[in-house]
Amino acid sequence: MTTASTPICVVGAGTMGRGIAQTALAAGHSVTIVDPQEHQLVAAAADIEARLTKRHPALAADLESALTTCTSIPLSPRHPNTVVIEAVLESLDVKSAVFTAAADHFGPQCILATNTSSLSVSAIAARCPLPTRVVGMHFFNPVPVMKLVEVVTGLQTDPQVAEEIDTLAVAWGKTVARVTNAPGFIVNRVARGFYGEPLRLLQECVASPATLDAVIRGSGQFRMGPFELMDLIGNDVNAAVTRTVWSAFNFDPRFEPSRIQDELVAAGRYGRKSGHGFYSYATEHTPAEAPAQVQLGALAPHAVRRGDSAELDAVLERSSIAVTRDEQAPDAQAELVLDGTVVVITRGRTARSESAARGGTPVVVLDRCISVAEATAIAVASSHVESLSAVAAMLHRAGITAHPVSDVPGLVLARTLAVIANEAWEATMHGVASPADIDIAMKLGTNYPAGPFEWTRDWSRAAVLELLDALWFSYHDTRYRANRLLRD
Numbered sequence: 001m002t003t004a005s006t007p008i009c010v011v012g013a014g015t016m017g018r019g020i021a022q023t024a025l026a027a028g029h030s031v032t033i034v035d036p037q038e039h040q041l042v043a044a045a046a047d048i049e050a051r052l053t054k055r056h057p058a059l060a061a062d063l064e065s066a067l068t069t070c071t072s073i074p075l076s077p078r079h080p081n082t083v084v085i086e087a088v089l090e091s092l093d094v095k096s097a098v099f100t101a102a103a104d105h106f107g108p109q110c111i112l113a114t115n116t117s118s119l120s121v122s123a124i125a126a127r128c129p130l131p132t133r134v135v136g137m138h139f140f141n142p143v144p145v146m147k148l149v150e151v152v153t154g155l156q157t158d159p160q161v162a163e164e165i166d167t168l169a170v171a172w173g174k175t176v177a178r179v180t181n182a183p184g185f186i187v188n189r190v191a192r193g194f195y196g197e198p199l200r201l202l203q204e205c206v207a208s209p210a211t212l213d214a215v216i217r218g219s220g221q222f223r224m225g226p227f228e229l230m231d232l233i234g235n236d237v238n239a240a241v242t243r244t245v246w247s248a249f250n251f252d253p254r255f256e257p258s259r260i261q262d263e264l265v266a267a268g269r270y271g272r273k274s275g276h277g278f279y280s281y282a283t284e285h286t287p288a289e290a291p292a293q294v295q296l297g298a299l300a301p302h303a304v305r306r307g308d309s310a311e312l313d314a315v316l317e318r319s320s321i322a323v324t325r326d327e328q329a330p331d332a333q334a335e336l337v338l339d340g341t342v343v344v345i346t347r348g349r350t351a352r353s354e355s356a357a358r359g360g361t362p363v364v365v366l367d368r369c370i371s372v373a374e375a376t377a378i379a380v381a382s383s384h385v386e387s388l389s390a391v392a393a394m395l396h397r398a399g400i401t402a403h404p405v406s407d408v409p410g411l412v413l414a415r416t417l418a419v420i421a422n423e424a425w426e427a428t429m430h431g432v433a434s435p436a437d438i439d440i441a442m443k444l445g446t447n448y449p450a451g452p453f454e455w456t457r458d459w460s461r462a463a464v465l466e467l468l469d470a471l472w473f474s475y476h477d478t479r480y481r482a483n484r485l486l487r488d
Helices: 015-026 038-055 057-061 092-106 121-126 159-171 192-203 209-220 226-233 235-248 259-266 310-319 351-356 385-397 413-429 435-445 452-459 461-475
Strands: 008-011 031-034 067-070 083-086 111-114 134-139 148-153 175-180 302-306 322-325 335-338 341-345 363-366 377-382 401-404
Touching (some): 008 015, 015 031, 015 038, 015 134, 031 038, 083 092, 092 111, 092 121, 148 159, 148 435, 192 226, 192 235, 192 413, 209 401, 302 310, 335 385, 341 385, 377 385, 385 401, 413 435, 413 452, 413 461, 435 452, 452 461
Parallel strands (some): 008 083, 083 111, 111 134, 302 322, 341 363, 377 401
Antiparallel strands (some): 134 148, 335 341, 363 377
């Protein structure tokens, strides 16, 4: 059983190791940091002391009694119930060597927790003398701030060991998502669509990175758009994670890396750290490119509503335009008629196909939003470009900026979130994690405004399925193959 008296040994004095050690110290543990480089240990101790001084001054003042640093595991204090947390290089050989040395030094009652983000916990355990004591304890950076910990059970992991690590993480103020070992665990697997789908839209020349970012921020309430985020993470790092997940899933096309991102990496355009990525950071850290916007036309004084759509109703309510309901067509497809133009929420069809189904009537397709009430931007496409300005005026009246994109199936946010939700359903069907754990992981691990199961409920399972089926019909690409559970 782990308690505040349980000794913690953190192997690796880099950024992640320092954050783990600081969190453990703040929770009252005695901590040993192991790193072969003495200068790393000195820097780590000074860094931790400086951070603790701000929030835990009494602990910082007595840090020497709680923190020990060693250049090798055999030199560390030997306690049989030590929890060893490795935060070393993402290499199976390196991590296995660390755990072999730890098992030999601390004995059979120690717990060996790996902070790996991409390697198999089962594979690490297979190379360890104590495979049942190996468990995944995946933190997110910066560790003292980020609340999520993925506790990953490998094939050999003793369930009691996973429970003890769960309890330990909660005692440290973390929220735990329980995961059965699988490539990418929850976050790095489910989040791939947040990058992959916008990259595919960019490859299809649907819109610029700035426009796609603006749409996803404004209609999805995400703190950063995918291209801004990839530049912040580093395109080299983001591409490497994608390639790791792709190869671990036996090169499944739904995780296929982007040639556009590979080109950036080949050119050394890693993002902010190199001064150039999808955006240029030569002068400042704010991307200079402006997103495209629809030029505003005259505001229509009146609209006609047919069918049932909470999204269209919310837009109309925000815009305060007078509305007449067509009571003669109560079962009609949900649409809004504005000066002869039909406005619909995307269901995965292009504006041209929606127009053709109405005998050539001009159609404007609006993207979906996570919350129309909070939306500040939205992607739009039209079968007749001259119809956009009046719809943009209505949206502007509602406080929503209309961003024009190419007339593609599913537009931007709806398509991106449908792919993410589909992967979440896939992970649940395969027993990787529960819907509740996946939602928690995506909100706390990636700062999503809502979890994929939450927006599936808000949009309806039928709406997500309709989007995916329409995308499959257009592309015949397996990334749009709807998970079976969505049809149940």
